[in-house]
Amino acid sequence: xxAIAAPAAPQAIPIGQGKSAAQVPSAASPQRARVVYDSxxxxxxxxLQIELLDIPELSGTFSIGPDGTLYLPRLRALYVEGLTVxxxxxxxxxxxxxxxxxxxLYIRPVGYRPVRIYVGGEVRRPGYYTLTDYQELDGIxxxxxxxxxxxxxxxxxxxxNNFGNQANALPNPSSSAGGIYGSRxxxxxxxxxxxxxxxxxxxxxxxxxxxxxxxxxxxxxxxTNLALIDLITRGDESQNIRLFDGDVVSVARxxxxxxxxxxxxxxxxxxPQFMSVFVSGRVKQPGSTIVPQGSSLNQALIxxxxxxxxxxxxxxxxxxxxxxxxxxxFSFNPNAPADAPNNPVLAAGDIIRVQDSALSAGxxxxxxxxxxxxxxxxxxxxxxxxx
Numbered sequence: 001x002x003a004i005a006a007p008a009a010p011q012a013i014p015i016g017q018g019k020s021a022a023q024v025p026s027a028a029s030p031q032r033a034r035v036v037y038d039s040x041x042x043x044x045x046x047x048l049q050i051e052l053l054d055i056p057e058l059s060g061t062f063s064i065g066p067d068g069t070l071y072l073p074r075l076r077a078l079y080v081e082g083l084t085v086x087x088x089x090x091x092x093x094x095x096x097x098x099x100x101x102x103x104x105l106y107i108r109p110v111g112y113r114p115v116r117i118y119v120g121g122e123v124r125r126p127g128y129y130t131l132t133d134y135q136e137l138d139g140i141x142x143x144x145x146x147x148x149x150x151x152x153x154x155x156x157x158x159x160x161n162n163f164g165n166q167a168n169a170l171p172n173p174s175s176s177a178g179g180i181y182g183s184r185x186x187x188x189x190x191x192x193x194x195x196x197x198x199x200x201x202x203x204x205x206x207x208x209x210x211x212x213x214x215x216x217x218x219x220x221x222x223x224t225n226l227a228l229i230d231l232i233t234r235g236d237e238s239q240n241i242r243l244f245d246g247d248v249v250s251v252a253r254x255x256x257x258x259x260x261x262x263x264x265x266x267x268x269x270x271x272p273q274f275m276s277v278f279v280s281g282r283v284k285q286p287g288s289t290i291v292p293q294g295s296s297l298n299q300a301l302i303x304x305x306x307x308x309x310x311x312x313x314x315x316x317x318x319x320x321x322x323x324x325x326x327x328x329x330f331s332f333n334p335n336a337p338a339d340a341p342n343n344p345v346l347a348a349g350d351i352i353r354v355q356d357s358a359l360s361a362g363x364x365x366x367x368x369x370x371x372x373x374x375x376x377x378x379x380x381x382x383x384x385x386x387x
Contacts, residue, residue: 024207041214042088043081043245044068045113052096053104061110074099085109087216092103115186115301117243121251124271124348125198131186131194160381187240188228189270191249197271197293197351198251200262200345204229206252210211211244232264234316259294266293277346279304281354292314295346296338312355316344 042048044066047351058073065071070082070088075095080088089107096103114132188209192198205227228234232380243249265271271293277300280286284305291300297316301307311332318326327343332354336343 023080034052039151039214040084040109041246042085043113045111046109047111048085048088049108049110050092051106052100053106055100055103058096058100060297063111079230082215082219084216087214089259113245114244115245115247116245116340117186117191117245117249118178118250119195119251121207121249122199122200122253123192123251126195129191129194131190185242187242188226188249189240190252191243191247192228193270198262198265200257200259200347201254202261203252203254203258204232204261204265207245208249208252209241209248210250226235229261229264232261232268232270241336250280257339259345262294262345273309275348277348277350279351279354281315281352282308283357284308284353291346296343297346297352298332298334298336298338298343299349300346300352301332307354310357310359311355314342315353315355317351317353318347319349359383 042064047061047063048070049061050059050072060073062070063070064080064369068079069077071077072092075092078091078095084154085107089105091288092107093103093105096105114130117193118128118131120126147335186194188207198204200302207226207228208223210221210223213220216338226239226241228239230239262271266273274290274292275295276303278287279300283301284307286304289300289303291303295303297314301314313329314332316326316328316330317350318325328344330342333340333342339345
C-alpha cells in the first residue's frame with residue numbers, strides 16, 4: 001500500500017536520526033512546563049481526565065465509547081475518535097464557550113485501550129494481535145490473541161520524535177530483548193515476539209511500519225523503515241519504536257538464509273529458544289526432536305541419537321509458506337558446513353528421513369517375507385507339543 005502523507009504536515013523523518021543535544025530542551029526550558037499531546041490518536045476504550053479550571057461540576061474522568069463518542073456534562077455526546085489529545089482540547093474549548101466565558105481546559109490520558117496491530121511478512125505466525133494482559137509467548141501454544149502484561153498507566157511526558165511528524169508524546173519505555181513483560185506500551189520487538197519470532201529468511205534490517213496519522217495532520221497514513229537487527233547487534237533502541245493501536249508491521253523476506261542473524265536472535269528472547277523437527281528412518285531415536293533455534297540438519301541427526309550403521313541417503317522435506325514443497329535427497333556428510341545444500345539450517349516443522357541402504361533394505365524385505373513362514377512354523381510346533 002503506498003504511503004499517504006498529509007499535504008501540510010512536515011515530512012516524516014527516518015527513525016534513528018533522533019535529536020541532537022542542542023535540540024533537547026533543558027530542565028528550565030519553557031517546553032518542559034507543559035506537555036503537548038500531538039501523536040497519540042484517541043479511540044474507543046481510552047479514558048481521559050478532563051479538568052475545566054475552577055468548574056469541578058464539568059470536570060471528571062470520562063471514557064470514549066465503542067462508537068467513538070465522548071459523553072460530557074452539558075455537551076452530551078461528541079464524536080472524538082481520530083483526534084489527538086491536543087486536538088480534543090482545542091475542540092472542547094470551542095464547545096464549552098457556549099456555557100463558560102474563556103474556558104481553560106486541561107486533558108490528561110489516564111487509561112489506554114489495548115494496542116491492536118497486524119504483524120505480517122516473514123515471521124513465524126503472521127496475524128492480528130492484541131497486546132494486553134499476560135500470556136506466555138515461548139511455547140507453541142501461543143496462538144490467536146497474544147499479549148503482554150500491562151502495568152499501571154505511565155504519566156505522559158514529552159518524548160523524542162520517533163515517527164516523522166508524529167512525536168512520541170507518550171513514554172517510550174526501554175524495551176530491550178527482555179522487555180515484553182510489564183511494559184505498558186508494546187514496541188516493535190514485542191510485536192515480532194508475539195508473532196512467535198522470525199524464520200531463517202526474515203530480514204530484520206528491512207522492517208516496515210505503517211501508521212495512521214492524526215486528522216489534524218491531514219489524516220491518511222505514514223510509513224517508515226526500521227532495522228531491528230541494530231537493536232540485537234548494537235543495542236540501538238532507536239529502531240525499537242513504540243507501537244500504536246492500528247499499526248501494521250511487515251518483515252521483509254531474504255532470498256537466502258540469514259544464519260548469523262538467526263543465531264544472534266537466538267541469543268535473545270525474540271524467538272522461542274527451541275523448535276521441533278521430525279526425524280525418522282535409520283536413526284537410533286526416531287520421532288519428534290527438539291533442537292535449539294539456528295540448528296542445522298546434522299545437529300538434528302545427532303540429537304536423534306545418531307545414524308544407524310546401515311543407512312542410505314538423507315531426505316529433507318520442508319513445506320514453504322507459499323504452498324510449495326522443498327524436497328531434497330543427498331548423501332550424509334558429517335563435515336558439511338551449516339547452511340550447505342546437504343546440511344540446511346532448520347525451521348520448525350521440517351522433516352528429515354534417513355533412507356535405507358541397499359543392504360538394510362534387503363534385510364528388511366527378507367524379514368517381511370520370512371516372518372509369516374516363521375509364524376506358521378511356530379504355531380505348528382506349538383500345536384505338535386500339545387498333541
